Amino acid sequence: MTELRGEPGRTGLTVGDYDRVNAVLERCDRAGSLPEFKEQLVEALQLVLGVRIATFFEGRGLDEAFLDPAVVMVCGSREQRWLAEYHERWSLSDVYATPAAVRRMRRVGAATLTSLGPLPGRAEVYVREFIAPRGLERSASMLLDLRDDGVGIVGMFGTRGAAEPVDVHPAVPILLSRRLSALTRLLPRHRPADGLADLTDRQREVVELVAVGCTNADAARRLGLSEDTVKKYVSAGLAATGCRSRTELALLLRR
Template identity: 45%
Template sequence: MEALCRHFGLRHVSFFAGATFHNVFGDHAPLVEGATKKMLPEYLERWNRFDLFGSPPAMRQLVSSGVSSLSELQSRGNLPASAEAYVRHFLVSTWRMESATAIRLELPGGHTALVGIFDQRADKLGPPELATMRLLSRQLSAIARRLPPTRPKAALAGLSERQRQVVQLVADGLSNADIAVALSLAEDSVKKYVSRILAATGCQSRMELALLARSI
């Protein structure tokens, strides 16, 4: 983060990490510098579900090239309404951030990190800088994947004992019907448990939930 700020003359940056791509936006203890420190409470309370870089067009860019920027996304067509609202009302109207860029990094255990870069100047990062950041994404990911893995306990910490039992059985590959038999529950009750667990952890599917549980 410090090297990026020095080399590119950046002031407002953040580093979010999570067990899966979608968990990244719920990181409650990110590294933040500059205005992102002040932006964080409102972001976590209201906007993280609508983050520009969680939109399908941005996700495709991040997975394929490691970098996505607001300027590139806008030049290729309309953003989803939720992402457009995030840009207009949160980034621009509230914080005067005309430029936004994300760098995706691969972490140990299949985890993901996003470095967020923001600036009041729309032209802060041009094509040469974005090309350099794409190279950095590949190089830093190669280094980061070899780091000692951390335990993502926070996403599961708030679950009840019964919910944690359900999570473990989902991770073991059991169906709802099998979980119902194992825990002496009605299958409808298991469905409700799974839905509430997905909402609480920020996972988008049973697969993501299983990966999260297995990484601990």
């Protein structure tokens, strides 16, 4: 994967910030489907950025995402009940569902608690009674673009002094949102069926060459086949796996 680079003195980001962003990206860029990506991302955020809780909500829009019953979360043992309480009492009061947070996430890709200013009533109660008692004084939320116009909301929560996005630099979650969205826009929303096992050896050879960037002509020349045969084999690979494009097929084979 191409590393993210910049000029620390001009962007405000340090070399360490860029290294952390790259480390998160490298832990996620081989996912072959959105479910796999979610699991890799929340683990990467905890391991690389040091967040105490990382969550991934998904929906067809922001309102639906905050009600996602199948949230992927990584946390410590004492936060296991956190998600159940969130759904029971707090999902409609989430600070990152406020108009100010939504506007900021849509504009730049991420928001932090400190970037939102005075909070409306329910959101202020959410922070005071749900977040603060758990010592989660630092938080950020990223908006990711998903395939078929879906959205992902990634929450990051940490204690003061933890090496998490707010402590590193407010631009880190913004940068991550942009780079991660480039991946999530392409990922199938469900795990593709493992239909590669149903292909013949020759068909799989063609699919593997196409997955690493070979054109039909390149694959035909390497394997001594006609281009028409290569096209048929690629079509067989797409049909067998449920992938809709060569790009998806490449992502699946990279897992």
